[in-house]
Amino acid sequence: MVIVYESKTGFTKRYADMLALKTRLKVFPVKELSKVSKDEEIIFLGWMKAGKIQGLDKLRNYNVKAVCGSGTGRTAEPSVEAVVARNKVEGLPFFYIRGGCYPIKELKGMDRILLSMFLKMLKNRKDKDENIEEAIKHIEGGFDGVKEENLLPVLEWLKCNTEL
Ligand SMILES: Cc1cc2nc3c(=O)[nH]c(=O)nc-3n(C[C@H](O)[C@H](O)[C@H](O)COP(=O)(O)O)c2cc1C
Known part of the structure; x- marks a missing residue:
């Protein structure tokens, strides 16, 4: 293996x-x-x-x-x-x-575009729970x-x- x-x-x-x-x-x-x-x-x-x-x-x-x-x-x-x-x-x-x-601002190209779309979608959600809030924080600040x-x-x- x-x-x-x-x-x-x-x-x-x-x-x-x-x-x-x-x-x-x-x-x-x-x-x-x-x-x-x-x-x-x-x-x-x-x-x-x-x-x-x-x-x-x-x-x-x-x-x-x-x-x-x-x-x-x-x-x-x-x-x-x-x-x-x-x-x-x-x-x-x-x-x-x-x-x-890494924080989204450090990403480049398609990955940054895709992740920005995902971030926008998360931020627009009305039913934001703890997991969604955490995901937003990690995408913006890195983790x-x-x-x-x-x-x-x-x-x-x-x-x-x-x-x-
Ligand atoms: C454009 C993009 C799309 C992602 N999509 C997913 C996903 O669908 N599901 C998931 O669990 N993580 C997703 N992630 C998170 C990455 O898979 C995660 O950060 C991974 O640990 C990065 O591994 P690497 O450092 O080896 O490249 C995505 C990240 C980026 C940048």
Whole structure:
């Protein structure tokens, strides 16, 4: 088993490196996927954009055994069920891991445009609960939710399902 990840701003990479350190599994970014053999078992970690796990499509012909999606919220956005369906990973173990984000003013290009639209939508909502208020605060001010303990379910799964 090896770890493969896709990370844009580094939060998911930190989880991938942390997991590698804890398990001694080798770790590869998607851009080095050619170094991984097609039959090697893979645990994949990717950042999520509009519910889509980035980088995962490039692994369709690989032996992916489990998938982790990183987002900024307390729980997966829009929901674990929607993420699993949108990414066609039904039947594979899926783990949501809380990553983080830089303040929106530090983002560039399409990501900034998309996130500005999302922020506007959140701000316009009449039914703002604690989670929505928190999301607005994090998008505007940035947030780092990376914690070792967030990997515990992943480590547990690896222990039960691999030769670690
Ligand atoms: C344009 C954009 C769209 C995003 N969409 C989602 C989303 O649909 N669901 C979610 O949970 N997080 C979403 N996020 C949050 C990121 O997935 C999160 O910040 C992630 O931890 C970043 O990982 P990285 O630093 O490895 O790139 C989005 C972030 C951006 C910039």
